Amino acid sequence: xxxxxxxxxxxxxxxxxxxxxxxxxxxxxxxxxxxxxxxxxxxxxxxxxxxxxxxxxxxxxxxxxxxxxxxxxxxxxxxxxxxxxxxxxxxxxxxxxxxxxxxxxxxxxxxxxxxxxxxxxxxxxxxxxxxxxxxxxxxxxxxxxxxxxxxxxxxxxxxxxxxxxxxxxxxxxxxxxxxxxxxxxxxxxxxxxxxxxxxxxxxxxxxxxxxxxxxxxxxxxxxxxxxxxxxxxxxxxxxxxxxxxxxxxxxxxxxxxxxxxxxxxxxxxxxxxxxxxxxxxxxxxxxxxxxxxxxxxxxxxxxxxxxxxxxxxxxxxxxxxxxxxxxxxxxxxxxxxxxxxxxxxxxxxxxxxxxxxxxxxxxxxxxxxxxxxxxxxxxxxxxxxxxxxxxxxxxxxxxxxxxxxxxxxxxxx
Amino acid sequence: xxxxxxxxxxxxxxxxxxxxxxxxxxxxxxxxxxxxxxxxxxxxxxxxxxxxxxxxxxxxxxxxxxxxxxxxxxxxxxxxxxxxxxxxxxxxxxxxxxxxxxxxxxxxxxxxxxxxxxxxxxxxxxxxxxxxxxxxxxxxxxxxxxxxxxxxxxxxxxxxxxxxxxxxxxxxxxxxxxxxxxxxxxxxxxxxxxxxxxxxxxxxxxxxxxxxxxxxxxxxxxxxxxxxxxxxxxxxxxxxxxxxxxxxxxxxxxxxxxxxxxxxxxxxxxxxxxxxxxxxxxxxxxxxxxxxxxxxxxxxxxxxxxxxxxxxxxxxxxxxxxxxxxxxxxxxxxxxxxxxxxxxxxxxxxxxxxxxxxxxxxxxxxxxxxxxxxxxxxxxxxxxxxxxxxxxxxxxxxxxxxxxxxxxxxxxx
Numbered sequence: 001x002x003x004x005x006x007x008x009x010x011x012x013x014x015x016x017x018x019x020x021x022x023x024x025x026x027x028x029x030x031x032x033x034x035x036x037x038x039x040x041x042x043x044x045x046x047x048x049x050x051x052x053x054x055x056x057x058x059x060x061x062x063x064x065x066x067x068x069x070x071x072x073x074x075x076x077x078x079x080x081x082x083x084x085x086x087x088x089x090x091x092x093x094x095x096x097x098x099x100x101x102x103x104x105x106x107x108x109x110x111x112x113x114x115x116x117x118x119x120x121x122x123x124x125x126x127x128x129x130x131x132x133x134x135x136x137x138x139x140x141x142x143x144x145x146x147x148x149x150x151x152x153x154x155x156x157x158x159x160x161x162x163x164x165x166x167x168x169x170x171x172x173x174x175x176x177x178x179x180x181x182x183x184x185x186x187x188x189x190x191x192x193x194x195x196x197x198x199x200x201x202x203x204x205x206x207x208x209x210x211x212x213x214x215x216x217x218x219x220x221x222x223x224x225x226x227x228x229x230x231x232x233x234x235x236x237x238x239x240x241x242x243x244x245x246x247x248x249x250x251x252x253x254x255x256x257x258x259x260x261x262x263x264x265x266x267x268x269x270x271x272x273x274x275x276x277x278x279x280x281x282x283x284x285x286x287x288x289x290x291x292x293x294x295x296x297x298x299x300x301x302x303x304x305x306x307x308x309x310x311x312x313x314x315x316x317x318x319x320x321x322x323x324x325x326x327x328x329x330x331x332x333x334x335x336x337x338x339x340x341x342x343x344x345x346x347x348x349x350x351x352x353x354x355x356x357x358x359x360x361x362x363x364x365x366x367x368x369x370x371x372x373x374x375x376x377x378x379x380x381x382x383x384x385x386x387x388x389x390x391x392x393x394x395x396x397x398x399x400x401x402x403x404x405x406x407x408x409x410x411x412x413x
Numbered sequence: 414x415x416x417x418x419x420x421x422x423x424x425x426x427x428x429x430x431x432x433x434x435x436x437x438x439x440x441x442x443x444x445x446x447x448x449x450x451x452x453x454x455x456x457x458x459x460x461x462x463x464x465x466x467x468x469x470x471x472x473x474x475x476x477x478x479x480x481x482x483x484x485x486x487x488x489x490x491x492x493x494x495x496x497x498x499x500x501x502x503x504x505x506x507x508x509x510x511x512x513x514x515x516x517x518x519x520x521x522x523x524x525x526x527x528x529x530x531x532x533x534x535x536x537x538x539x540x541x542x543x544x545x546x547x548x549x550x551x552x553x554x555x556x557x558x559x560x561x562x563x564x565x566x567x568x569x570x571x572x573x574x575x576x577x578x579x580x581x582x583x584x585x586x587x588x589x590x591x592x593x594x595x596x597x598x599x600x601x602x603x604x605x606x607x608x609x610x611x612x613x614x615x616x617x618x619x620x621x622x623x624x625x626x627x628x629x630x631x632x633x634x635x636x637x638x639x640x641x642x643x644x645x646x647x648x649x650x651x652x653x654x655x656x657x658x659x660x661x662x663x664x665x666x667x668x669x670x671x672x673x674x675x676x677x678x679x680x681x682x683x684x685x686x687x688x689x690x691x692x693x694x695x696x697x698x699x700x701x702x703x704x705x706x707x708x709x710x711x712x713x714x715x716x717x718x719x720x721x722x723x724x725x726x727x728x729x730x731x732x733x734x735x736x737x738x739x740x741x742x743x744x745x746x747x748x749x750x751x752x753x754x755x756x757x758x759x760x761x762x763x764x765x766x767x768x769x770x771x772x773x774x775x776x777x778x779x780x781x782x783x784x785x786x787x788x789x790x791x792x793x794x795x796x797x798x799x800x801x802x803x804x805x806x807x808x809x810x811x812x813x814x815x816x817x818x819x820x821x822x823x824x825x826x
Contacts (some may be wrong), residue, residue, distance in 0.1 A: 008455050030609065031639075034628035048796075051615050053721070055794050068749070085645065086605035088615045104605050104722060106616035109765050146795045153797070162628025163799035163826070166724060169609045169624040170796060192499035192517050196443065196582045202501045203519035207632075210581040215447035215575025226444075232498065309517060310468070311579060340777055342755050342783050364753055381468050381517075382559045383461075383583060386576035413574070 007285035007292060010357050013321060016282050017328040023182045023249055026329075027175045030168055033160045035221065036178040037331045042154040047144035047172050052107040054083075054137040059120060059128060060100035060111040066133040074121075074129035083108060090194065098128055107140060109143065114139035123331065146170075157333025179331035184222045185244030186213050188229045189255035189265070190309060195229060208383060209254035216318045220326045222250075226259070237268050239383050241304070247270060249329060250302055255309035262293060265306040269297040272304065279304065285396065287356045290380040291317035313379040316359050319411065341409040344373035344395070350378075350402035361389035362410065372385050373408050389413050420698035420705060423770050423810070425506065426734060429695050430741040434714050436595045436662050438744075440588045443581055446573045448634065449591040450744045455567040460557035461583050465520040467496075469552040472511035472533060472541060474523040487534075487542035496521060511541060521554060527552035536606065560584075570746025592744035597635045598657030599626050600643045602650065602668035602678070603722060608642060612697040621724050621796060622667035629731045633739045635663075651681050654717070658685060660741060663715055668722035675706060678719040682710040685717065692717065700769045700810065703793040704730035716742075725793040729772050730804065732824065754822040757786035764814035774802035786821050802826050823824070 025039040054060065061077065065185035069075035081091045082100035089108035093099050098115070099108050100318040107114070116139060147153055147170070154164055160178070168176055188207045196206045200236035207229055227244045230237045237253075244251045253265055272279040277300035286294045286390065290313035296308030303325050307314045344364055352358040362373040373393055391410040395402055438452040467473065474490065482488035494504045495513035502521035506512050512521050512527070520527070529552060532545040536721075560566055560583070567577055573591075581589055600621045609619045620642055627637035640657045643650045657664045666678055685692040690713035699707045703726035708719030716738050720727045757777055765771040775786040786806055791798035804823040808815055815821065 028626060031627055034631055049618055050613070053618075053794070055792055074566060086607075086614075086617050087791070104603060104618075106605075139790060141794050144790075146797050153800070154493070159683055162625045162632065163728065163796060163802075165628045166621040166625035167796050167800055169621045170619050172609050172612070172619055190498060190517060192519075194499075196585050197587055199585070201462070201499075204499050204586055205462055205466075205517075206583050208579040208582045211443060212575045214444055214580035215578045218447055219575065234439075315576065315579075338755075340754055340755055340779065344753075366753065379468055379554060381554050381560075383576060383580050384559050387566070387580050389576075413576070 007287045008283035010321070013283050013286050013296060014324055016296065016298070016326045019298065020303055020325060020329050022331045023180045023329050024178050025177050027177050030165060030173055030176055031169065033165050033176050033178060034162055035157045036160055036181075037221070038154055038156055038160060039177045039179050039331060040156045041152050041156050042168065042171070042173070043151050044147045044149055044151050044171055046147070046171065047149045048147035049141055049145070049409070050143060052143055053141040054101045054103055054105045054107060054114045054139060055141055056114050056116045057103050058101060058117040058139065059115045059130070060093060060107045061098045061113060061115055061130075061134065062093065062095050062111055063113040063134050063136040063138065065074050065095050065097070065413050066115060066130050069130045069133045071131045074094055074131050076123070077128050077130060079126050079128060081108070091402070098130075101315060112136040112140070155333070157331055159332060182222045182249040182326055182329050184246070184326065185225050185227055185248035185251040186210055186217070186218045187227045187240055187244060187251065188255045189230045189253060190229070193229050193255065209307075209309070209314050210313055212311060213252055213254060213318060216315065216323070217326070220323045222326050223332050232264060234264050234267065237264055238271060241268050241272055245299060245302060245304065250326065252305045252307055254307045254314050262306070269295060269299070269304055269306060272297070272299045277301070286317070286321065288317070288320065289353070289356050291320070292356070294321065310380040311383045312361070312386055315386055319392070319413065320359060341411065342391070343407050343409055344371040346402055346404055346406045346408050347372040347374040348404050349401060350375055350395065352395040352399055354400060357397050358395040359392045359411070360395065361385055361413070362391055362393055363388055364390045364410065373410060379396060386413065415422050420700045422700050423734070426696050426699050427711060427737055428476045428708065429711070430738045431718055432689055432711065433738060435592045436550065437473045438590050439593050440590050441767045443578060443586055443589055445590060446578050446581065446589050447575055448575050450634070451567055451569055451573060451596075452569045452590045452592050453743060454565050454569050454582065455584070455586070457560045457562055457564050457566050457584055459560070459584065460561035460562045462554055462558070463556060466554040467514045467516055467518045467520060467527045467531045467552060468554055469527050470516050471507060471514060471530040471552065472528045472543070473520045474511045474528055474547065475506065475508050476526040476547050476549040476551065477509050477526055478510070479528060479543050481542045482546045484544045489536070489546050490541050490543060492539050492541060494521070494697035497743055502626070519733040525549045525553070526646075538596060568746070570744055571799050572745060583698070594639055595635045595662040595739055595742050596640050596660070597630045597739065598661035598664040599623055599630070600640045600648070600653055600657060600664065600666045602645070602666060603642070604645045606642050606668065622720075622722070622727050625724060625728055626665055626667060626731060627662050629728065629736070629740070633736045634743050635739050645677060647677050647680065650677055650816050651684060653679050654685055658712060658715060658717065663717070663739065665718045665720055667720045667727045675719070679708060682708060682717055682719060683713070691716070699730070699734065700737055701733065702766070702769050704772075705769070723793040724796045724800055725774070728799055728826075732805070732826065733772060754824065755804070756820050756822055757784040759815055759817055759819045759821050760785040760787040762814060763788055763808065765808040765812055767811060767813060770810050771808040772805045772824070773808065774826070775804055775824065776801055776807055785821060799826065
């Protein structure tokens with residue numbers, strides 16, 4: 001009655017991500033692009049700014065008119081006029097002259113710099129004293145200094161933040177081509193699992209995984225679609241899986257942690273086909289803990305996951321294994337996806353088995369100015385351990401454990 | 414022509430956040446709660462689980478039946494039956510007996526632990542050999558081990574992640590009371606600013622701030638509402654501001670960085686009133702750079718901001734000053750809002766003026782296994798410097814600068 005399955009190395013499983021194609025692209029209004037993945041290179045068709053702009057309130061001058069100016073020996077300049085915001089100055093400025101200019105104003109012809117108003121004094125309506133010299137280009141944004149015409153300013157696969165959205169606004173991109181958010185189907189399984197609206201009978205529990213996985217899918221940039229709860233029944237699981245496969249870009253079956261259900265899931269994953277492509281089981285067991293009994297199949301072009309039923313295991317597998325696959329099909333460029341991680345010091349010794357990568361839930365605690373990672377102990381069936389956790393740490397495959405005080409990288413949860 | 418304004422200390426400005434009340438609450442379906450702020454304490458009305466549950470596939474036993482068992486000296490147990498998932502076992506198990514049980518199954522009466530199937534061998538249909546002893550409670554989740562009935566499991570002000578949503582699912586919370594997402598009005602000002610759909614004439618630029626600020630509002634959990642662009646006109650600004658104030662929970666006016674516009678903004682902020690409450694200017698200038706010419710007014714119960722027009726300044730002020738106010742009115746508990754920050758080493762010396770807090774954009778670079786924070790140089794009017802930046806670092810108010818190699822905390826951007 002012993003059960004064996006040959007686990008696949010975590011690194012090998014992660015490599016399979018590259019085998020799955022990107023989702024399609026769509027054009028969306030600029031205001032909705034924050035957090036989305038750019039599907040084209042963006043080349044600037046303008047210089048930004050395309051006129052020389054003041055960064056200060058003051059006077060536009062030819063810098064050489066101010067050379068040598070000081071409090072004791074001010075330069076006297078004639079006021080040639082004043083620049084109005086948003087318009088082209090109607091006059092030119094010569095050496096020895098100045099023009100009042102507001103922040104953001106366009107420098108008049110003949111000027112190359114701006115003297116801050118704080119460093120001047122108006123003598124009368126037509127003359128100012130200047131107490132400091134400025135260099136050419138000082139307090140000015142040059143033509144194309146922000147963005148040069150023809151420059152690739154954002155490249156395909158980049159995740160757009162607020163500032164990238166702002167940059168696209170500066171270029172007048174009312175619509176932007178991004179990758180669609182991948183649609184991820186979620187199926188919960190288990191004869192003991194009931195909908196959250198039910199009052200569970202003895203021996204039953206409410207469906208947690210649909211909710212935790214839906215939340216994680218959203219955080220990963222996907223759109224979760226729940227296909228409900230399937231009992232331990234091959235035909236039902238096969239039918240729901242086929243439907244989910246047809247309607248989504250990736251499917252997560254959670255549960256099936258009992259031997260019977262796991263067998264069903266494996267059988268269903270093997271039997272599925274999509275657009276004439278059969279299902280190919282890429283991994284049946286992964287060398288991680290928790291999360292070892294994870295199954296990954298490729299059906300046509302889509303990833304199909306059998307995740308463990310324990311709520312913690314399913315979340316850990318999602319964070320470590322599934323999420324990179326979602327990011328891959330989302331079109332996210334790997335160079336943009338790797339964020340440096342917070343580090344902390346381990347608050348106690350933890351042991352670990354060799355031959356697998358362990359993920360340990362931790363809480364972050366600041367003590368005496370030092371950030372400590374304190375392991376949250378508890379079985380992988382306990383959702384409260386995830387609620388208490390701020391993150392996870394990884395204990396490498398060839399490591400027997402980590403000593404108290406070891407510096408660890410924190411995977412945010 | 415010199416202009417003075419008495420800046421308010423950053424810490425003092427941040428303290429004003431507590432003066433603004435929370436937005437209202439709403440009941441929303443559980444699947445939409447991820448990222449939202451809980452508006453009530455959640456007390457569990459059940460034990461989770463409310464039955465003793467197996468965490469393994471194996472045999473439910475009374476632990477003492479296995480004491481002393483080993484490979485060389487197995488315990489022989491009679492199979493009393495098998496537990497079906499999701500149902501109450503119809504039999505009891507005595508010492509010397511065992512019942513097959515799947516992961517997640519309910520332990521039969523008389524048992525207190527589970528022997529893993531890997532540590533057993535079936536001799537025939539009614540007898541198993543057990544090769545290892547188990548302790549009472551082993552491979553079992555006890556009644557209430559995850560959550561105890563009557564326990565406060567989540568407290569008001571907590572930001573809900575996927576795992577909290579899962580916990581609420583376990584309790585059958587189909588709807589959850591959360592704070593509404595605060596609605597934040599955004600007004601861009603400046604005679605040189607044109608809508609992004611326009612082709613800017615000479616001296617004009619497209620409206621960037623509406624887009625960067627909208628993105629930041631969303632990231633902060635708010636709902637941005639744009640009220641368009643206002644020219645340098647008191648009446649127009651007053652009218653748009655009044656409308657925005659009536660329709661939102663907080664208003665951001667960006668721009669007004671020229672003296673004229675700044676004067677208008679101050680005048681408008683002073684003149685506004687909401688529900689009979691006048692406008693009170695709390696800060697006119699903040700001791701930070703960039704972002705010094707920021708204005709904060711309290712009109713009735715609402716915060717009204719005059720942000721600098723430079724795109725970088727506006728973003729920095731948002732991240733450092735405005736965001737905490739949005740979090741405050743969102744009901745976020747301060748104990749949940751303070752996340753530890755990534756640290757890095759400064760890649761070069763930077764100087765800074767005393768008497769203000771400087772925020773320096775940085776790029777993160779990993780070199781020789783060390784994470785370096787490399788300052789991104791460039792004027793605060795250049796959006797590309799924000800696009801290049803991964804974060805910011807803070808240089809304290811009494812610091813003249815930081816030396817290369819100093820460990821710095823990174824404020825994510």
